[in-house]
Amino acid sequence: MTSTLTVAVLGPGGIGGLLAALLSRSGHRVICLAREATAHTLSGSGLQVRSRQFGDFGAAVEADTELREPVDACLIAVKHTTLDAALTRVPPAVLGDALVVPLLNGVEHPASLRARYRPDRVAPGVIRVESTRLGPGATGPVVIEHGSGFVETDLTADTAPRPRVEALADALSATGATARVVEDETTALWAKMAFLAPFALLTTRYGVPLGEVRTRHREELESLVAETTAVSRACGAPADPAQALARYDAFPPAAKSSMQRDAEAGRPLELDAVGGALLRAADRHGVPVPVAARLVEELRAAGH
Numbered sequence: 001m002t003s004t005l006t007v008a009v010l011g012p013g014g015i016g017g018l019l020a021a022l023l024s025r026s027g028h029r030v031i032c033l034a035r036e037a038t039a040h041t042l043s044g045s046g047l048q049v050r051s052r053q054f055g056d057f058g059a060a061v062e063a064d065t066e067l068r069e070p071v072d073a074c075l076i077a078v079k080h081t082t083l084d085a086a087l088t089r090v091p092p093a094v095l096g097d098a099l100v101v102p103l104l105n106g107v108e109h110p111a112s113l114r115a116r117y118r119p120d121r122v123a124p125g126v127i128r129v130e131s132t133r134l135g136p137g138a139t140g141p142v143v144i145e146h147g148s149g150f151v152e153t154d155l156t157a158d159t160a161p162r163p164r165v166e167a168l169a170d171a172l173s174a175t176g177a178t179a180r181v182v183e184d185e186t187t188a189l190w191a192k193m194a195f196l197a198p199f200a201l202l203t204t205r206y207g208v209p210l211g212e213v214r215t216r217h218r219e220e221l222e223s224l225v226a227e228t229t230a231v232s233r234a235c236g237a238p239a240d241p242a243q244a245l246a247r248y249d250a251f252p253p254a255a256k257s258s259m260q261r262d263a264e265a266g267r268p269l270e271l272d273a274v275g276g277a278l279l280r281a282a283d284r285h286g287v288p289v290p291v292a293a294r295l296v297e298e299l300r301a302a303g304h
């Protein structure tokens, strides 16, 4: 049986809002940490989820602009572009010995979180889902649209106490989501990164969905997958280019990356956390990545 947890969620957006609503519906105490306007709306009207997997439901959550009391875990669910500003809402002294569970894409944020909070409480995870926050409007709840029909979270416990990470995974699993504790943080983070980077960089650079990347930019896709898997391996995470390509080929042709959606909507991109981090890791390990370097440069030159 799962015990009742108190979980803070920094950034109740697409993923944070979905997990906050699921945990609250399951009976856990959830405190969403957000900017003033969002915190105000959440306190009054809560979260409303529209989900292919879980149906439509409302969930009441507490909300604040800053963490003011100890919690069992703090999920970090902002984008990289706002991570530093958002973390000021989670003072290390208040957080105490709570687990810090970042779910951002990318590979560099765990080091900065370990520099800021207790390194032996940082338990990075990766999440596979498609979930978008709509609104909030002037009135009414914050609406989360969960479109993927699944939500899968891999948590890691390389430095954090495994039983506590397992308790969080159990709590997430009991909501109906899929959650597990996996063995190796580097492998988990790079598995996501190695899939995401080619998909995000190519769809965003050319402004086309994955199907067109597969056909019109096949050679570049294959080169980029080879570069990314080489960097992943150099960082200590196994990666297989043939398997990666097979995964892209199995995706629906209309699939778009979230970086591409951000570009279309004029929002800041997580380009540095994905492309920038890939180039920095390649440089550290002396792995040549000419295609990745050109794509990142072209995206930066385009003002991203």
Ligand SMILES: NC(=O)c1ccc[n+]([C@@H]2O[C@H](COP(=O)([O-])OP(=O)(O)OC[C@H]3O[C@@H](n4cnc5c(N)ncnc54)[C@H](OP(=O)(O)O)[C@@H]3O)[C@@H](O)[C@H]2O)c1
Residues within 6 Å of the ligand: 010, 011, 012, 013, 014, 015, 016, 033, 034, 035, 038, 077, 078, 079, 080, 082, 085, 086, 087, 089, 103, 104, 105, 127, 128, 129, 130, 131, 132, 133, 258, 270
């Ligand atoms: N969405 C997905 O399907 C998905 C899937 C896998 C991985 N990811 C990764 O998960 C991470 C989060 O993505 P997301 O799509 O959930 O982002 P999102 O929908 O944009 O949500 C980010 C949240 O952060 C909040 N925020 C921004 N600045 C803040 C600040 N200074 N203080 C407190 N809160 C702040 C935003 O709320 P306000 O604007 O109201 O402040 C928003 O609720 C990213 O790294 C993304 O790559 C997302």
